[in-house]
Amino acid sequence: MSTLSLIYKEKDKNDTNITTRKTYLLGVSELYIEPGYNVRDIDQAHVEEFRDAYIAGENVPPLTVQVTAQGVKVIDGHHRWHGAKLAQEAGHEIRLECKDFVGNEADRIAFMVTSSQGRALEPLERAAAYQRLINQGWEPAEIAKKVKRSPSDIDQHLALLNVGDGLIEMVKTGEVAATTAVAMVREHGAKAETVAKTQLAKAKAGGKKRLTRAAAMPQFSxxxxxxxxxxxxxxxxxxxxxxxxxxxxxxxxxxxxxxxxxxxxxxxxxxxxx
Incomplete structure (x- = not known):
């Protein structure tokens, strides 16, 4: 049976454009997590899914890392690292497949945003990542192109960071959608939080768990x-x-x-x- 490795070794003889990108196996303790670096909050259930996958010997995508003065930092794969750590603590020998990240800090942030391996970003996580890119000197139009989103998506998420602590907390708990929070601030300004809390109380009194946009901003006939x-x-x-x-x-x-x-x-x- 042939393998990709054999095809690669004989690439000069074959009509192929095959290339290779090396990965490396590292122990869990050889990697480190920088607090606050990950654009995603750690979801314990997601971590445990990876723990179970490592214990079962399932195929898990490699982590993307950067070698720094402090050691080997995880750029993408924080949930996988935490899952592997749990598996190791449960008595299993775990070595993590890793590959180098090539690019600057802004590229690393954009990569974490667009990674298909991590769980879907929550609106506030995406907003914070966009703000980090703004702090790196990027313009909204540049961010939109880099993360493959529309300029209006960038503006909407950046606006979310300015809706006020009360509405942000309601977005975190899922009581109000991020888009609704932004729309309410544009409609009511400084009164948006008060309106949202009043309308949410009405919704809960009616048996609802969250404030819909229609209930938050009733439209005139x-x-x-x-x-x-x-x-x-x-x-x-x-x-x-x-x-x-x-x-x-x-x-x-x-x-x-x-x-x-x-x-x-x-x-x-x-x-x-x-």
Whole structure:
């Protein structure tokens, strides 16, 4: 039976573009984790999945590492390292397959963001990683290209970091979606947290566990909004030196005023949580 190793050895004789990239086997204790470096928070359940995989002898992707003055630092594979450590503590001899990372610090951060081996990033983790790249001097457009996301995705996540501690905590607990938190700040400004807590309390009173965007930001009736446009379309526009006016007859003015009053009440209810 042939192997890739044999094909590689005879590559000059074969019509192939095969290349090799070396990996190395290291003991768990030969690697170290830099506190706060990983863009992902450690998920204990995910760690235990890797522990079980190592104990069962399953194939686990290699870790990506960087050799530093302190030793061999894990760049990608923090959950795998913690899982291997648990397996070792359970009495199993574990050696981890590792490969070198090539690139600068910004490249390493972007790599951790885009790695397909780690669990999916939570919105706040992704936001923090984007901010680290901003701190490295990268522009949002450069980050978008590097992590293969849209510029609006970068802006949305960076905005998440500025919604305030209260809303950030609600996002962490899953009570409010990250996109909803950002939208509420854009809509209500400094009052966003108060509105969110009030609306969340209402949602929980109704048996819900989280605040949906529809509940957080109730929309004014589209039918009534269209009716207002229809009425204003019939108005006569008059311009003078001092003032610009829309003239309508009494019946139209009465209906326009009623719709505006409805909208004012709707806005007040949303902001005050009444």
């Amino acid at each position: 589209a039918t009534r909004a269209r009716r207002l446009l229809e009425l204003l379309q019939k108005a006569e526009y008059v311009q003078s030196e001092d003032v610009n006016c829309l003239y309508v007859n009494d019946s139209v003015a009465f209906e326009v005023a009623a719709i505006l009053a409805e909208y004012a009440a709707h806005s007040a209810q949303t902001v005050e949580g009444a």
